[in-house]
């Protein structure tokens with residue numbers, strides 16, 4: 001009886017070990033998967049004043065996630081920690097061509113994919129603005145990493161990787177050819193390159209534990225000055241502080257110019273004919 005038990009325990013243990021090794025190996029394979037996105041030559045169309053390059057980069061939410069020297073995007077016991085790294089440090093290793101590919105295709109220097117960074121939204125960013133982003137990155141001071149500096153995977157995170165539950169942006173890049181310059185339809189362009197990361201125009205969407213409302217339904221309720229106030233201070237109609245939107249508005253969208261905010265609201269309130 002004892003012998004039988006011992007043998008069963010040994011078998012069980014080896015099965016568990018095999019599963020663990022399998023999960024670990026599968027997760028490593030997923031993380032090391034290389035995307036075949038060829039590197040295209042990128043050259044900036046123009047040099048902007050430094051303040052303007054920075055302002056535009058901030059409206060694309062780069063600093064909201066990456067902070068001054070790296071930010072923790074997600075952390076949960078057993079799952080792991082996802083870090084948006086210190087841009088002043090990591091961008092130095094990248095060429096301009098590699099940065100343009102990273103931003104618009106979600107593919108890192110070594111060909112592996114980024115997680116959680118909204119490149120499927122950034123795929124629409126015009127060359128002009130990718131140039132501004134690169135110019136801003138090149139001007140960032142090299143600061144020491146904020147702690148903790150690195151992404152780490154716990155056992156549940158490894159299982160999620162194997163199960164395909166971890167979103168790699170490179171899998172979701174739309175087939176678009178971004179324009180060289182900001183298009184004349186500025187409101188639509190800014191919606192596509194920022195808001196559409198969370199919002200749809202006509203249907204609401206669950207996002208990060210909140211619900212992002214359909215923008216063509218909520219935006220018309222806002223007078224232009226109230227819409228501008230939401231973008232700049234995060235305060236929604238009725239002085240409401242919103243769960244997710246208020247912080248993003250203050251850290252990122254506060255950098256839109258008045259004309260950009262007007263163009264966005266114009267697009268969201270123009271009726272069906274303005275979109276496809």
Ligand code: HEC
Pocket residue numbers: 057060061062063064065066073082083084085087090091102103108109113114115116117118122133137151
């Ligand atoms: C929603 C949050 C988010 C936003 C917005 C965001 N990033 Fe990231 N970024 C991340 C995360 C998370 C990683 C690390 C992903 C990983 O390790 O797979 C990352 C990785 C990077 C890397 C390093 C890639 C590497 O080799 O490790 C660079 C450079 C970068 N982002 C630049 C940018 C720029 C430029 C913008 C703005 C255009 C931006 N990011 C916007 C979350 C974000």
Ligand code: HEC
Pocket residue numbers: 190191194195196197198199207210211212213215218219230236237242243244245246248253264
């Ligand atoms: C990272 C996700 C995210 C992005 C990007 C984002 N939003 Fe939101 N937004 C939300 C969520 C979630 C809500 C619902 C309120 C909440 O939970 O914060 C919201 C709410 C709103 C509301 C409704 C406010 C109210 O009266 O309740 C408006 C208007 C809005 N967003 C406009 C925009 C515009 C315009 C952009 C682009 C410039 C944008 N959002 C980009 C997530 C986002």
